[in-house]
Structures are given as C-alpha cells and as structure tokens.
Amino acid sequence: xxxxxxxxxxxxxxxxxxxxxxxxxxxxxxxxxxxxxxxxxxxxxxxxxxxxxxxxxxxxxxxxxxxxxxxxxxxxxxxxxxxxxxxxxxxxxxxxxxxxxxxxxxxxxxxxxxxxxxxxxxxxxxxxxxxxxxxxxxxxxxxxxxxxxxxxxxxxxxxxxxxxxxx
Amino acid sequence: xxxxxxxxxxxxxxxxxxxxxxxxxxxxxxxxxxxxxxxxxxxxxxxxxxxxxxxxxxxxxxxxxxxxxxxxxxxxxxxxxxxxxxxxxxxxxxxxxxxxxxxxxxxxxxxxx
Numbered sequence: 001x002x003x004x005x006x007x008x009x010x011x012x013x014x015x016x017x018x019x020x021x022x023x024x025x026x027x028x029x030x031x032x033x034x035x036x037x038x039x040x041x042x043x044x045x046x047x048x049x050x051x052x053x054x055x056x057x058x059x060x061x062x063x064x065x066x067x068x069x070x071x072x073x074x075x076x077x078x079x080x081x082x083x084x085x086x087x088x089x090x091x092x093x094x095x096x097x098x099x100x101x102x103x104x105x106x107x108x109x110x111x112x113x114x115x116x117x118x119x120x121x122x123x124x125x126x127x128x129x130x131x132x133x134x135x136x137x138x139x140x141x142x143x144x145x146x147x148x149x150x151x152x153x154x155x156x157x158x159x160x161x162x163x164x165x166x167x
Numbered sequence: 168x169x170x171x172x173x174x175x176x177x178x179x180x181x182x183x184x185x186x187x188x189x190x191x192x193x194x195x196x197x198x199x200x201x202x203x204x205x206x207x208x209x210x211x212x213x214x215x216x217x218x219x220x221x222x223x224x225x226x227x228x229x230x231x232x233x234x235x236x237x238x239x240x241x242x243x244x245x246x247x248x249x250x251x252x253x254x255x256x257x258x259x260x261x262x263x264x265x266x267x268x269x270x271x272x273x274x275x276x277x278x279x280x
Contacts, residue, residue: 025191032187032220056251057258063222067190121234121264123227130223133258 013088013095015041022080023070023100031066031085035059038087045089050156057134058154062087062096064131065138065150073102073148093136098150104142168192170199172208179275180208181246185217188225196225200232200243209241212274216247221255233265242266246274 017038021027042050062085069083083100108125132138137153168186175181180203188196200211213229215221229243236243245267248256256262268274 028187028189028191052250053254056254059220060222060251060255063189063220067222067224071190121230121261123230124224126259127223130255130259 011090013090014045016086016088017041018084018086020082020084023073023083023102024080025070027080027083028063028066028070031062034085035062035087038089042089042094054154054157058094061131061134061138061152061154064127065096065098065152068105068128068131069098069100069102069148069150073100073105075103093153093155095154096150096152098148100148101146102148105140105148107140168196170196172199172203174208175275177275177278179210179212179278181212181214181271181275183214183217187220188215188218188228189220189222190224193222193224193228197228197231200228201235204232204235204239204241209236209239210278211236211241211243212246212268212271212278213243214246214271215249215252218249218252221252223255223259226255226259226261229265230261242278244268244274244277246271 015038017034019030019034021030039055066083066085070080073081081101083098086097088095088097108128131152135152135154137151139151141149141151143149168184168188171181171183171185173181173183182200182203184196186192200213203211211232213232218225229245233243243265245252245265247270248267253262253267256265256267266274266277268277
C-alpha cells in the first residue's frame with residue numbers, strides 16, 4: 001500500500017507496507033520479507049541513503065518486538081491469533097505498528113546488569129530492553145476490546161536529514 | 168537455519184550458520200554447539216557471514232556456546248559478523264566478550280597464537 005503525494009505534512013506517511021499474518025514463529029520470514037519490500041520503497045523516496053547502522057538498529061528493534069508478541073501473547077497450544085505489522089516512512093522518522101489479539105503484555109521490568117564473569121551472562125530475557133535502546137519511542141497499549149498495540153518510532157539522525165552533509 | 172560443522176586439521180572447528188539466528192532457531196543452534204563441544208571440539212569459530220539477522224535469543228545461543236566452550240577449556244570466536252550482528256554486539260556491550268574476526272582464517276589463526 002503506497003501513497004505518493006508531493007504535498008505532504010510531517011504527519012502523513014510517504015509510503016507504508018502492511019502485512020497480516022498468524023502470530024506464529026513460522027511467519028517470521030514474512031515479516032523480514034515485508035521489511036525488505038519496505039526498504040526498497042524507502043530507497044525510492046529518499047535522495048539520501050539511510051545509514052546501514054541505523055537500518056540495523058531499526059530492524060533489530062522490530063524483530064525483538066515481533067518475537068515478543070509471537071512468543072508471549074499467545075499461550076502454548078492456542079491457535080496463533082492474527083497479527084498485523086505496518087511500516088511507515090515519514091519525512092523525519094520511520095514508525096512500526098503491531099496489532100494483535102493475544103493476551104495482555106506485562107512488562108517484566110529491567111534486568112539488573114551486574115555481570116562480572118562469563119557464567120553470569122544472561123542468555124535471554126533482555127530483548128525488550130534491547131529494543132528500547134534502539135528506538136526513540138516504544139509504546140504499548142491495550143484497548144478495551146482486547147487489542148494489543150505496539151508503536152515503535154525511530155527518528156532519522158543528523159546524517160540522514162542534513163542536506164549540507166555528503167550523501 | 169542450516170548448520171554445518173567442519174573440524175579443521177589445526178584443531179579448530181568451524182560452525183557455519185546459514186539463515187536467521189533468532190528465537191525460532193536459537194535453541195537448535197545452541198544445542199548443536201554444545202553437542203559439538205561434548206564431542207571434543209572446543210575451539211570453535213562461528214561463521215556468521217550468512218546470518219542476515221540475529222536477535223537477543225540468537226545472541227543468547229552464542230553466549231551459551233561460549234560458556235560451554237570456556238568450561239571445556241576452549242573458546243568460541245565469531246567470524247564474518249554482518250553489520251546487524253555488530254550493532255547488536257556493540258549495543259549489548261557483548262563486543263567486549265566475543266572476539267570477532269573479519270575472516271574465518273583470521274579467527275583460526277587467532278587460536279593458534
């Protein structure tokens with residue numbers, strides 16, 4: 001789904017990519033495919049390429065939140081509920097919205113990092129913290145009719161928006 | 168995720184991964200690495216050159232492998248980490264824990280020294 005308009009406001013997306021899938025581990029490939037399609041569209045809308053590191057940070061955050069929804073919003077043995085993922089490009093940022101009908105998300109809180117030896121390294125449970133550190137805004141809401149909503153916002157940095165810098 | 172285990176003549180073993188290393192595949196990868204170490208291969212070079220995406224679960228599998236290798240008196244090193252892997256390692260400060268090498272040969276010679 002694309003919207004091309006020469007007269008756009010900062011709040012109006014330049015392009016968007018939407019997928020609706022069962023919230024299942026088997027569908028992670030579909031999410032990455034959608035991301036790849038989105039980036040192809042982004043390349044066509046920007047004269048300045050987005051830094052590879054910025055893109056890696058964004059995709060890592062998306063992967064962590066989608067994984068969180070697939071793993072925790074749907075109890076084992078239950079049929080995977082529908083999950084919609086929307087990527088939107090704006091002048092100054094990219095937003096990702098996830099909507100699912102699984103169980104409510106409960107924030108486990110930050111993990112205390114007091115690692116002194118290799119054996120103390122945690123092998124999991126810090127994906128959400130990682131995602132938070134990679135984006136400018138990560139918001140979760142639960143509607144009254146049982147819809148979970150995640151919104152990730154990552155703003156372009158100076159190198160992506162300053163026309164005086166070399167492309 | 169395809170996993171290829173290749174023991175080399177210098178005593179190192181290359182673990183080549185092909186595919187996303189995420190919460191879907193992390194368990195199998197960790198198990199395979201641990202089994203490889205139990206088989207006596209404790210100097211591991213994990214080739215991430217064909218891993219387009221890694222998440223915290225995938226990194227957890229590598230941490231588990233590193234712990235197992237060190238417990239066995241060996242080590243686990245990473246070769247050909249793509250940009251996205253480097254970002255995750257840096258943001259988690261695990262780039263201070265994992266030694267990464269630009270090529271498999273560099274990682275293997277690192278063991279020799």
